[in-house]
Amino acid sequence: QKEVEQDPGPLSVPEGAIVSLNCTYSNSAFQYFMWYRQYSRKGPELLMYTYSSGNKEDGRFTAQVDKSSKYISLFIRDSQPSDSATYLCAIHGNNRLAFGKGNQVVVIP
Amino acid sequence: DADVTQTPRNRITKTGKRIMLECSQTKGHDRMYWYRQDPGLGLRLIYYSFDVKDINKGEISDGYSVSRQAQAKFSLSLESAIPNQTALYFCATSEPRPPGTGRKTGELFFGEGSRLTVL
Numbered sequence: 001q002k003e004v005e006q007d008p009g010p011l012s013v014p015e016g017a018i019v020s021l022n023c024t025y026s027n028s029a030f031q032y033f034m035w036y037r038q039y040s041r042k043g044p045e046l047l048m049y050t051y052s053s054g055n056k057e058d059g060r061f062t063a064q065v066d067k068s069s070k071y072i073s074l075f076i077r078d079s080q081p082s083d084s085a086t087y088l089c090a091i092h093g094n095n096r097l098a099f100g101k102g103n104q105v106v107v108i109p
Numbered sequence: 110d111a112d113v114t115q116t117p118r119n120r121i122t123k124t125g126k127r128i129m130l131e132c133s134q135t136k137g138h139d140r141m142y143w144y145r146q147d148p149g150l151g152l153r154l155i156y157y158s159f160d161v162k163d164i165n166k167g168e169i170s171d172g173y174s175v176s177r178q179a180q181a182k183f184s185l186s187l188e189s190a191i192p193n194q195t196a197l198y199f200c201a202t203s204e205p206r207p208p209g210t211g212r213k214t215g216e217l218f219f220g221e222g223s224r225l226t227v228l
Contacts, residue, residue: 008149032215043113043199043219044152051214088151092215101151 003027006089006100015109019076023089023100026070030093033065035074038086038102047087048074079107112136115200115220123228128187130223132200140203141183142217143167143175145196152199158183190227198223 006023013019021035032051036044048063050056056063060080064073072091076083084107089100113134122128132141143155144167154167156175164175172194174186187194201217 006151008151032213034213034215041221043201043221044217045219046213046216049213049216090215097215097217099152101149 003030003096003098004089004091004100006102008101008103010104010106012106012108013079015079015081015107017079017107019079019083019105019107020073021075021087021089021103021105022071022073023091024069024071025091025098027093028067028070030091030098032092033063033072034090034092035061035063036088036090036099038088040085044086044088076105079105081107081109083107111221113200113202113218113220115198115223117223118221119224121226121228122190124189124191126190126227128190128225130185130198130200130225132183132185132220134181134200134202134218136202136204136218137180138202138204138218139180140205141177142201142203143173143183143185144199144201145169145194146199146222147196155185155198187225187227190225192227195225195227198225 004025035048037047038044053065053067060077062075086102086104088102116131139160142157144152153169158177176184200220
């Protein structure tokens with residue numbers, strides 16, 4: 001079982017829709033949960049960061065962590081064409097950082 | 110100017126050639142990393158270095174070597190390139206999180222990538 005599972009399928013949504021992305025992880029030692037956003041021809045950049053179960057909001061973005069289920073999610077409300085990018089989950093623990101495979105999201109105007 | 114700079118941004122080469130990808134950073138971070146990214150496989154760690162005298166293998170180090178020339182410079186070499194090393198390569202930096210600094214454990218700062226094609 002991989003440390004972090006993220007179904008790498010692409011996702012196309014109309015502008016204004018809610019985007020929902022998720023990852024599962026296997027190691028309960030993981031303590032820090034992140035979402036990186038990667039625009040085309042660019043390196044990934046940290047989008048959301050949390051270390052506790054529950055929700056964290058930042059504008060239109062919500063990161064959700066459920067440690068009991070080892071499940072993390074990212075929600076994008078009122079999606080915009082500028083949100084079109086690849087989103088990678090990343091989880092850190094025991095001096096290791098494990099990335100999911102990423103989801104390419106396309107928001108259609 | 111970018112804080113993490115990779116050169117070259119694009120390179121096409123032939124099987125068997127030696128290739129070096131270079132990374133320099135102005136963030137003052139001690140920790141540097143090399144990742145490769147392939148469609149459907151995500152980011153995979155090749156090598157990492159926590160300071161100038163420290164080099165560690167990642168999950169896919171075979172066929173690669175690295176050199177940490179200075180705190181700010183970390184280069185990746187392919188001694189004899191092969192086609193399955195065709196990928197997008199990223200350099201990244203990070204800094205440990207001393208208490209009270211507000212830094213985020215695990216946050217990496219990436220360069221813009223080097224696209225390598227091996228024919």
